[in-house]
Amino acid sequence: MLQRPYRVRSMLLGLAAIAVLSILAALLPEHRSELITRMLIMALFATSINMQVGYAGMMPLGQSQFFGLGAYAFGLLCLKGSLSLPLGFVGGLAVSIVLSAIIGYFCLRSDSLTFALLHLAFNILLVTVAEKWISFTGGDQGFTGVPRPDVFSTPFGFYCFVLVVVVVCYVLISMVLRSPFGRVMRGLRENEERIQFLGIDSKRFQFAIFIFSSFFSAVAGILWAMLQRGVFDTYMGLILSAEGLMMCLIGGMSSFLGPTVGAAIVVIVSTVASTYINQWQGLLGIIIIVCALGFRGGILGSRKSAMGS
């Protein structure tokens, strides 16, 4: 879709953004530089959601379940399973993939509305398990002591670790979106029945998207567990599922970096504003209303909002 000069320009912009963020992360005091790390992780989470929402036209109402699954699986494997951090990372992702395959199988039995509601239902089910199975998950107290990579244990070091993981994930995601597979994803968003009549099993195709998207959500969840050095039930909470969708909506679902911008705004508002205003979620609500009505298609989406329907 993008012309070549456009791509070079967006790559330069991306590099510039990374440079600015890194300088800020190095210079700011610890509790501020952590904000940038949070933004990066949430940006990955939002971008993974947007693979489904913006590109494939699916509506995953409970995506925090995979964020949480990644975090819990990683944390429990490291602490209760006594696995080393790299093994815990891989193991956490493996557990997330297996469970997302099972959940995806059931969510994709029927039409798109059923998909959205089943997705939410599984989210509710999983967060209930996380809250009630206290001996295993620590219930609403969660558990702490989740390790960070040794070499990256300083705040700036950990920022660098997160940056590398997130950039690698972005490269992989954009590769998928630019591939023939990604082209068919857009077709699915535009007209599922036509996809079927082109001889493509749309449910099987959606299943593949589902696994990809959940995988990257789980990566974000693992990073988050490392950042907080612990895992809590809010990682699977419905609020986080909603926030993830809001990030996509605010930043713009029709562009690759839209959800990243949305994530930055949501993280800044929720962290900074909450130290000054008690009812920060109200402020977030206002921002969403302004974006939904003011810039149709989100902050980065206005130039491509001319979609026929």
Next chain:
Amino acid sequence: MILRTVDLTKDFGSLRAVDRVSMEIEEGEVRAIIGPNGAGKSTLLDVVTNRSRPTSGRSFFKSGEITRLQPFAVAALGLGRCFQVSKLFPGLTVFENIQIACISKGGMVYDIYSTGKHVFKKEVEALLHAIGLDQMTDELAGYLSYGDQRRLEIGITLAMKPALLLLDEPTAGVARAEGHDLMRLVKSLAANDGLTIVFIEHDMDMVFKYADRISVMHLGRLITTGSPDEIRSDAMVKAIYLGEEAS
């Protein structure tokens, strides 16, 4: 014989929309299906492609049975379908619309390594030229004129290189001259690629001009099948269909 239906029936509640239709389509022919509104023509196509399940009866495509297959599996076997209301990817460009069909035909749906932008570029451009949309490559499909959307829909279906093409009122809502262009296009493509075509049409000019054989449906039943001359002189057809048209 490329398509055969045996006693195909579809009930919607107590309404029998398609009533024990047994039909045979020969390879390479251009077959029109005509009949008054509500005769069950579109429903017949839906049931054949399994867009909706038949209540009873069976259908066979080439040598295999397709009665219980999913729509995507039927399509993958080479049975292409154009709808009465164009089913396009409205937010994608004309080029991308055709390209997705080529990706499916070329077995690259699950390819996540190649760069999507340029795959099947030559094939897409050739096809766009054939359907006369080569000047509109970068237009969004949703913004095309109605006639061009019909063209694009035919193009998408042709990109699948089907053996049998089912067209539901290809020229409805299109200006008469443009309608003839479309039918000539379809017919020439059929002749070149040995494509079999079944089309539903209300415009009798089109039917008598382009069809090799004509099947007449009425109240869900297949009344008769014959050459244009036979149908023109068939008394029963005149009574139930042409008579209505004249009155």
